[in-house]
Amino acid sequence: MTSTTKTPAGRKSTAMDLIDKRSATGMIAFAIVACVAIPNILSPYWLYLAITSVIGAVIMQSYGVIVGRAGVMSLCQLSFAAIGAWVVMRLNLADAPGGLLVWLVLGGLAAAPVGVLIGLPALRVRGVNLAVITFGAAVSTDIVLNAKQFPGTEELVTVARPAAFTSNADYFVLVVIVFTVIALGLAALDKTRLGRSWLELRHSERLAASHGISVARSKLAAFAISAFIAGIGGGLMAGQLGLVVSGNFAMGQSVTLFAIAILIGPHHPEGAVMSGVFGAATATILEKVKLPQDLGGIIFGVVPIFALRSGMSQTDFTRNRKRLAKARKEAAATTADDERERADAGPPTERTVGAPARPVGTEPALAVTGLTVQYGPVTALDAVDLIVPAGTVVGLIGPNGAGKSTFISAVGGFLGRLPGSVRLDGVPIDRLAPQVRAARGLRRTFQTTLIAPELTQYEYLDIGAGRRLGRDEADELLEFFGCPVGDLPISIVDAGTRRLLDVAAAIAARPAVALLDEPAAGQSAAESLRLGARLAQVPQRYGVAILLVEHDMELVRVACREVTVLDFGKVIAAGPTEDVLRDPAVSAAYLGGADTPDGAVPPTAIVTPTG
Numbered sequence: 001m002t003s004t005t006k007t008p009a010g011r012k013s014t015a016m017d018l019i020d021k022r023s024a025t026g027m028i029a030f031a032i033v034a035c036v037a038i039p040n041i042l043s044p045y046w047l048y049l050a051i052t053s054v055i056g057a058v059i060m061q062s063y064g065v066i067v068g069r070a071g072v073m074s075l076c077q078l079s080f081a082a083i084g085a086w087v088v089m090r091l092n093l094a095d096a097p098g099g100l101l102v103w104l105v106l107g108g109l110a111a112a113p114v115g116v117l118i119g120l121p122a123l124r125v126r127g128v129n130l131a132v133i134t135f136g137a138a139v140s141t142d143i144v145l146n147a148k149q150f151p152g153t154e155e156l157v158t159v160a161r162p163a164a165f166t167s168n169a170d171y172f173v174l175v176v177i178v179f180t181v182i183a184l185g186l187a188a189l190d191k192t193r194l195g196r197s198w199l200e201l202r203h204s205e206r207l208a209a210s211h212g213i214s215v216a217r218s219k220l221a222a223f224a225i226s227a228f229i230a231g232i233g234g235g236l237m238a239g240q241l242g243l244v245v246s247g248n249f250a251m252g253q254s255v256t257l258f259a260i261a262i263l264i265g266p267h268h269p270e271g272a273v274m275s276g277v278f279g280a281a282t283a284t285i286l287e288k289v290k291l292p293q294d295l296g297g298i299i300f301g302v303v304p305i306f307a308l309r310s311g312m313s314q315t316d317f318t319r320n321r322k323r324l325a326k327a328r329k330e331a332a333a334t335t336a337d338d339e340r341e342r343a344d345a346g347p348p349t350e351r352t353v354g355a356p357a358r359p360v361g362t363e364p365a366l367a368v369t370g371l372t373v374q375y376g377p378v379t380a381l382d383a384v385d386l387i388v389p390a391g392t393v394v395g396l397i398g399p400n401g402a403g404k405s406t407f408i409s410a411v412g413g414f415l416g417r418l419p420g421s422v423r424l425d426g427v428p429i430d431r432l433a434p435q436v437r438a439a440r441g442l443r444r445t446f447q448t449t450l451i452a453p454e455l456t457q458y459e460y461l462d463i464g465a466g467r468r469l470g471r472d473e474a475d476e477l478l479e480f481f482g483c484p485v486g487d488l489p490i491s492i493v494d495a496g497t498r499r500l501l502d503v504a505a506a507i508a509a510r511p512a513v514a515l516l517d518e519p520a521a522g523q524s525a526a527e528s529l530r531l532g533a534r535l536a537q538v539p540q541r542y543g544v545a546i547l548l549v550e551h552d553m554e555l556v557r558v559a560c561r562e563v564t565v566l567d568f569g570k571v572i573a574a575g576p577t578e579d580v581l582r583d584p585a586v587s588a589a590y591l592g593g594a595d596t597p598d599g600a601v602p603p604t605a606i607v608t609p610t611g
Contacts, residue, residue, distance in 0.1 A: 024184055027269055031180040039169035047168050049281045051240055054175040057276030059233035060266035061182055062226040063257060068267025068313070069195070070222035071202030072122055073131040075254050077230045079141035080111040082249035084231025085238040087111075090151040092159045092238075100162050100239050104178070108231035115227025119220045138251040145246035150238075158242030175236055182229055183269040189225075196455070196463050198222055204450035206414060212438035212466050212509070265313025274315070320454075320491070327489050363426035365390040365545035366411070366442070366513045371420035373403070373410050373569075380406045382569045383420070386547075388513055390425075391539040393546040395560035395577065397553075399590050402566040404549045405447060408515045411547075412444045413437045425512050439466070441512035445519060449498040453491035457483060457501055460490060464505025477504045480541075481534060482527075496522035500531070507542055514538075517549045525554070532558030553581065565589065 038050055059081055066074045084107030091103045098106075121133045152158070165174040189195040197218045200208035205215045238244050260279055265271035286295055312320065366388040373381040381403050388394045396404050409415050411422055413434035422430050429437050438444075443464075451460055461474050469477075471486075478486050481504045483497055490498065499519050506514045516535075520528040532555035538544050550556050556563060556577065563580045565573040567589040573580045580586060 024187060027180060027183060031176050035173045035176050039172055044168065047172060049284055051168060051172050051175055052280040053273075053276040054172070054179055055233055055236045055240060055276070056280045057266075057272045058175070058179050058182060058236060059230055060257065060261060060272045060275040060279070061179070061186065062228075062230035062233065063261035063275075064265075064267035064272055065186065065198075065229065066222050066226040067258065067261045068265055068271075069190075069198040069202065070219065071198075072119075072219065072222060073127065073134065073258070074118075074223070074226070075131055075135040075251075075258050076118060076138040076141070077226065077257065078234075078249040078251070078254040079138050080115055080227040080230035081234030081237065082141055082145060082246075083111040083114055083227075084108055084234030085244050085249070086150055086234075087231070088235040088238045089153075089159060089244070093152045093155065093157050100159065100235070104232050104235040104239075107235040108228040111227040111231030111234075112224040115223040115225075116220050118227075119223030122219050122223070123216045135251070135255070138254045141249070142246065142251045145249065150244055150246075153243050153245065156243070159238045161239055171240065175240075178232065178236060179272075182232070183272070186267075187269075193463070193466070194218065194221060196459060199452040199454060200463065203452045206434075207446065207450040209414070209434040210412065210438055210444050210446070211464055211505070212435050212443075213463075214435050261313075263313060265315035268315040268319065271313065271315035323489055324492060327487075327492055363390070364388060364423075365392075365425060366547065367421075367423040367426075368407075368411060369421045369423075371407070371410055371418060371422065373406055373415060373418055380569050381410060381566075384566070384569070384571055386564050386571070386574070388545050388547050389562075390512075390545055391543075392561050393535055393539060393548055393559050395556045395563040396547055396549045396566065397551070397556060397563055398566035401568075402589075403569040404566055405517055406569075407566070408444055408517050408547075408549060412442065412515060438509075438511075441509075442515070443506040443509050443511040443513075444515035445499070445502040445506055445517050447517050447521065449495060449502060451490050451498055451501065453489065455490050456487055457490065457493070458486040460501060461486070461505050461508050465508035465510075469508060474508075477508055480504070482530065494522075496527065499523075503531075503535075507538060507544055510542060511544055513545045513547060515547050515549075518551065519548075520550060520552050520555050528552050528555045529558055531555065535559040557581070 039047060042050060059077065062077050062080065063074075066072050066077070084104070087107035087110045088100065088103045091098075091106065092100075096103070118134060118137050122130055125133065161171060162174070165171045186195075193213075197208055197213045200211065200213060201215060201218055201222075208218070209215055234244075234249070237248060241248070257275070257279060260266075260275045264275045264278065266275045286292070364387045366386075368384065368386045371381055371384045371386075372379070384403075384407060386394075386396070386407075396407065398404055406415075410418055413429070413432060413436075417430065420430075421428060424437070424440060424442050427440075429440060429442065432440065455463070457478060458469070458471070458474050461477060462468050474486055478484070478501075481500045483500050483504060484493065490501075493501070499522060503514075503516060503519045506516070519535075520531050523531060532552075535546060535548065536559045538546055546559075548556070548560060560577050562575060563573075563577045564571055565580060565583075565586050572585050572589055573583045
């Protein structure tokens with residue numbers, strides 16, 4: 001096992017916790033070396049290209065936010081850069097106080113609200129439709145810039161550089177500093193709830209909403225921050241060239257840079273640098289080494305094949321290989337005996353760390369009345385009533401197609417406003433959006449695991465909890481649900497463990513009710529029974545009531561005090577678990593009357609009592 005030490009905040013620190021600090025140190029060291037060496041090594045022409053490449057890397061960091069992190073298709077980042085350049089040149093023409101460094105920030109701030117405005121359609125559309133909208137914004141910007149020149153171009157008033165950065169060698173140092181500051185800021189942002197919410201948005205907006213994350217707020221924040229960074233990049237370009245024209249921000253270049261972002265991955269610092277060099281210097285490098293310019297097109301055609309084959313960018317692929325190799329070494333340190341002991345041991349008998357259990361109120365934790373869902377002429381749920389008393393585990397069972405998952409989605413708010421009422425701790429939540437219901441204390445899991453593979457188990461628990469868990473509390477949750485060590489990345493965790501991790505993340509938030517949709521899928525019979533025993537302890541241990549959707553009747557017997565049965569969207573039985581499972585109507589619903597279709601639940605799975 002890896003060695004750990006206590007931090008002043010009380011969280012244990014492992015080697016994997018130090019990776020970011022080491023990366024930051026390496027980034028700063030690389031920047032210092034570049035600032036010292038490159039101006040003294042390169043000729044003036046190549047130094048000019050180096051400046052262009054770093055400015056391109058700054059602009060590519062904006063793609064890293066919106067495309068790489070949030071997974072949103074945006075083809076108008078150069079439009080934001082144009083706004084930043086325009087503001088810098090306007091302030092320069094007016095001889096505004098502060099100089100270029102202040103003007104860069106103001107240019108970024110001017111671009112940010114425009115980014116929010118263009119991001120508003122992203123709340124309703126996505127994919128190709130959103131790409132068309134953002135490309136339309138780029139076209140509009142192109143038309144405006146062609147009709148009205150940048151400030152200072154007619155007067156031939158060039159942008160004044162700061163006194164300490166007047167030469168190209170010094171200006172190279174400035175753009176490297178700006179790039180490094182932005183990269184470090186984004187690295188810190190990645191560790192916040194907002195930064196991690198972008199990862200969830202990229203993989204599943206529904207999962208993000210189920211964790212209480214506002215999808216709209218996260219998307220608009222991504223647009224605003226990416227526009228701010230692009231605006232700074234545009235201002236740096238104005239400082240480099242002195243005067244800029246509309247051709248520097250042509251709409252076609254936005255599409256090219258978007259493709260580069262997909263292929264290389266500028267959400268990593270090295271990817272941003274590679275993207276900047278690729279976009280700024282490829283043609284010149286080919287010319288200098290006397291290779292045909294068509295080779296650039298060949299490179300641009302081969303790299304997409306790699307991206308399509310691997311399903312990730314070049315930097316993601318490289319980082320993922322290194323991360324998996326490190327994680328496997330760490331996993332190998334956990335011996336088979338350790339894993340067997342962890343699996344065979346029951347859950348901890350007493351919880352001594354973490355937030356206190358949620359107090360159990362007198363009102364039902366969840367009360368659903370008359371809930372109806374219709375899809376055209378099909379009634380998926382027909383006036384369903386269901387109560388989850390505080391401090392209990394209630395099962396929701398029924399044959400396939402009975403409406404169980406539809407009920408979970410409807411109660412969670414994922415199907416919009418519906419006939420009927422939903423009350424959480426006695427308070428109506430019918431009009432609330434899914435993320436608001438989650439924040440109020442209604443969490444859910446999904447039948448299909450949607451966890452971002454880039455996260456570690458600790459990071460995912462933090463997202464689910466909506467706060468940074470102490471390491472002891474996180475370890476206790478993982479141990480209770482039988483998950484492996486928390487430093488392991490999700491990408492090497494099996495499907496069954498991911499479902500357990502989903503449950504642990506839902507419980508970590510200490511909601512009033514957790515809606516668990518088939519959490520035992522992928523588990524063996526013994527593992528399923530262990531999970532049932534643990535779920536039965538959750539209300540007392542954590543103060544969380546559970547509505548459990550399951551097909552494994554032995555698990556239902558172990559975990560649930562009461563059961564409600566759905567068939568064709570209607571409640572056909574409800575009450576104590578054993579009484580309901582012996583109800584002939586329940587057996588008929590599963591078996592389809594006298595005939596037993598293929599795949600039906602055998603009678604013993606419903607009516608045979610446990611020994």
